[in-house]
Amino acid sequence: MNNLLNVYNQLDMEVSKAEGNNIWDTNGNKYIDFFSGISVTNLGHRPKEVIKAIEGALAQYMHISNIFPEKYQKELAGLLVEKTMPESKVFFSNSGAEANECAIKVARKFFDGEKFKIITFKNSFHGRTLATLAATGQSKFRKGFGPVVEGFDHLDFNFLATVEENITPETAAIMVEPIQGEGGINVGTKEFMEGLRKLCDEKKILLISDEIQTGMGRTGKFLGIDNYGIEADIVTLGKALGGGLPLAATLIKDKVASCMEPGDHGSTFGGNPVSCAAGLAAVNAIDDDMLENVAKKGKIFRAGLEGLTSRHETIKEVRGKGLMLGMELNFKGAGMVKYLQENGFIANCTRERVLRFLPPFTIRKSEIDSLIDCIDKYFKERG
Ligand SMILES: Cc1ncc(COP(=O)(O)O)c(C=O)c1O
Structure with a gap:
């Protein structure tokens, strides 16, 4: 009897243990994790520094409430601002959706009701x-959940001219993932991302970078937007921020953040001290060496996948940056995900045809090579 709400398509395996780059099932089978819990366990499973930080915080308190000033929150906010956007404020929440919800509310409040529309992109x-x-720019997720909240225009990703045409006096912000994750690993072009920043400056509207999946070093830079040499007005972080615990953040430039006052927003658990202590350890772990390693491993991985493209014509394209890579197939990828699982690899498929790889940053070249060999074997066996 399963009493869980039936909303997830789950793998037919039960996990008994997860450590470093590996997951074990209850039958004792070992898997190499190329999914990282959708880019959460970026430092591998159960990283020592995060566990130590959690234990340290737990020895003091577990939950105290945002009615108290709290040191782990303050320290983490300071560190995030230092690493990303100087002169910013941080609001902590528990999930990516909440971080984006806060960004949307702040953008609307900043313009005091005069501007309320947010431009987002198809497949976001x-x-x-x-x-x-x-x-979200994929209507399938909204089916059955209407009426839909007003004020969002979904435009074509990587088409700057359309964005310019669609900015109206009611537009408050543009919200973008520098690389669309769930949408199939679609990389924002340099012209597009730079153009969005320029348009936001010209029209005096806000640029919101959704870094829930691209942030925390995933693309080889701390933020995905850092690949473009531009800065957003609001950045959202989640997933890997808590080192494996639930934690998300909305970073807001001071000039925008000043529109928010006590009582305007809040969360019971947001900025939980244990999660923030874990987050401090996770963020501190992402130093320049680690970012360089992500970029280097990403290039090796990508070259391996591209090598397959030249041998197998049913691979349409390899895309991505750093260790956020996608391989688009000419056929549905569910069978390949299953094959990989049967051969000891955890990966996932998004938008039906894009195999998505989000390995931990600790992934070894030998592990990447073994995955590439397994994919090659799949094509040789299955055509
Ligand atoms: C870019 C992006 N934004 C927001 C979210 C939502 O995050 P959460 O599931 O933590 O609410 C996700 C989750 O996959 C995401 O990839």
Whole structure:
């Protein structure tokens, strides 16, 4: 008897243990994890420094409430601002959707009701709450959940001219994933991302970078937007931020953040001290060496996948940056995900045809090579 709400397509395996780059099932089979819990366990499973930080915080307190000033929160906020956007404020929440919800509310409040529309992009994914569902550029996620929250325009990704044409006096912000994750690993072009920043400056509207999947070093830079040499006005982080615990953040430039006052927003658990202590350890772990390693491993991985493309014509394209890679197939990828699982690899398929790889940053070249060999074997066996 399973009493869980039936909303997930789950793998037919039960996990008994997860450590480093590996997951074990209850039958004792070992898998190499190329999924990282959708880019959460970026430092591998159960990283020592995160566990130590959690234990340290737990020895003091577990939950105290945002009615108290709290040191782990303050320290983590300071560190995030230092690493990303100087002169910013941070709001902590528990999930990516909540971080984006806060970004949307702040953008609307900043313009005091005069501007309320947010431009987002087709194939984007911003979360499952009602506003972030409305922001998401894939209508399938909204089916059955209407009426849809008003005020979101979904435009073509990587088409700057359309964006310019669609900015109206009601437009408050543009919200973008520098690389669309759930949408199939679609990389924003340099011209597009730079153009968005320029348009936001010209029209005096806000640029929101949804870094829930691209942030925390995943692309070889701390933020995905850092690949373009531009800065957003609001950045959202989640997934890997808590080192494996639930934690998300909305970073807001001071000039925008000043519109928010006590009582305007809040969360019971947001910025939980244990999660923030874990987050401090996770963020501190992402130093320049680690970012360089992500970029280097990403190039090796990508070259391996591209090598397959030249041998197998049913591979349409390899895309991505750093260790956020996608391989688009000419056929549905569910069978390949299953084959990989049977051969000891955890990966996933998004938008039906894009195999998505989000390995931990600790992934070894030998592990990448073994995955490439397994994919090659799949094509040789299955055509
Ligand atoms: C870019 C992006 N934004 C927002 C979200 C929503 O995050 P959460 O599931 O933590 O609410 C996701 C989740 O996959 C995401 O990839």
